[in-house]
Amino acid sequence: MLKIYNTLGKRLEEFKPIKNGKVGMYVCGVTVYDNCHIGHARSAVAFDVMYRYLKFKGYDVTFVKNFTDVDDKIINRANEEGVSCNEIAQRYIGEYYKDMYRLNIAKPEVEPKATEHINEIIELVRKLQDMGYAYEVNGDVYYRVEKFKDYGKLSGKNIDELKSGARVEINDKKENPLDFALWKRSKENEPKWKSPWGEGRPGWHIECSAMSMKYLGESFDIHGGGEDLIFPHHENEIAQSEAATGKPFARYWIHNGFVRINKEKMSKSLGNFFTIKDILKKYDGQTLRYFLLLTHYRSPIDFSFEGLDAAKEALNRYYNFIQRLEDTEFEKNGKVDELLEKRLKDLLARFEEAMDEDFNAPKAIGEVFSVIKTFNQYLDSITEGDKPKKAYKETFLESMNKIKSVLGVFDTSSASWFIPEGIDVDWVEERIKQRALARKNKDYETADKIRDELNGKGIILEDAKEYTRWKVKR
DSSP, X not given: XXXXXXXXXXXXXXXXXXXXXXXXXXXOOOBSSSOOBHHHHHHHHHHHHHHHHHHHTTOEEEEEEXXXXXXXXXXXXXXXXXXXXXXXXXXXXXXXXXXXXXXXXXXXXBOXXXXXXXXXXXXXXXXXXXXXXXXXXXXXXXXXXXXXXXXXXXXXXXXXXXXXXXXXXXXXXXXXXXXXXXXXXXOTTSOOBOOTTSSEEEOHHHHHHHHHHHHHOSSEEEEEEEGGGIIIIIHHHHHHHHHHHSSOSEEEEEEEOOEEETTEEOOGGGTOOOBHHHHHTTSOHHHHHHHHHTXXXXXXXXXXXXXXXXXHHHHHHHHXXXXXXXXXXXXXXXXXXXXXXHXXXXXXXXXXXXXXXXXXXXXXXXXXXXXXXHHHHHHHHOOTTOOBBHHHHXXXXXXXXXXXXXXXXXXXXXXXXXXXXXXXXXXXXXXXXXXXXXXXXXXXXXXXXXXXXXXXXXXXXXXXXXXXXXXEOO
16 A cells, blocks of 8 residues: 655655556646756656556556746856757756756657647736636735745745745735735736737746646645755746645655765855756666665755665666676576575565555665575575575566666666776677687686786676686676
């Protein structure tokens, strides 16, 4: 039974979708004005695993994740470069896809852009105005926060305390400093669309309400995003959506924790800012994804290169084990081990039990390595004359095929993991042959020189009785 921590109510709740067997899921995507950073990677991986796990559980999932492609930051970037906002947006949507591919992020069913849903946005704003929840001032349209009685129910913020204005921009045009923009009159050198209030563009919050309701209906199951979106973005989404429909907007609100650098939130102003591309210059996408999975999605994650190194070493241990399975001769009537047999039989059930605890990927990963430890002990116990049981290998690999489909890691072959692109395989193999010949002729000095030469290029040799296996230092 899947349980999810619901920010709305701040408690763990049994997951019960609105429609039996179907799940509607909306996650706030990126504002496309720059390359994605590690915080974006954290959110993308967290919700990708949720999406995959819901499908693993047998649900028919409609996953919607938007692009904000009209925004002050995009406009500023476009004006700085002397290009159109669309050019900036399309450039960074392209870069986003490159990053997500490296992180093995599954593509959502729908990826709407704000600029392609202007009609839906205008219609929603007009409806709110007709209902008295919105008002126009010189081409700008604002939402009346005080008219929505449940304002603050997601974030837990008190509307009277918010009136102090500590975090609210003061604007003389607003009836109340808490009111937020639904539609903005366009200034010079800004994109604009015709509307009942003159030429303008949408506010930030309204786009997600319009797009999510278009593809998922007025009420849907899951709405997600980073912890920083709880207030004001998601709070405002609830206010405008529920005011317009009179129905609950989303049943479960899920938020991932921040990425911190040296215990501080990552930010450009502090100089502790890393893009995904920065990290992928030194580490592969699977290592970064695995590192992000090692902390529960709701907890803050302390980013460090030492942590990435540890993640890489853990993946090395996994693929070393896979290599051991590949190199070991198994047979149908091999040695029986009741403990390993039970642990292999229960692996998928324990994995699912962990993931049912609010998508607890770190615990699920722990179950995998626990079985690997038991399996290694079993292989170590095989004496001359014995052979390990083939069914154990088959059961493990069958279970891992299902597990890796959810986690999005452990899904590379051991050969690909230890022999990455850029290595001249033919040259390495030829040098190994030359070394083998030197050893056969008892020319150990030449053999050692070849080993040292390969080691200097990051190639590790592992000698067995009848062959030499090689891999790349990682």
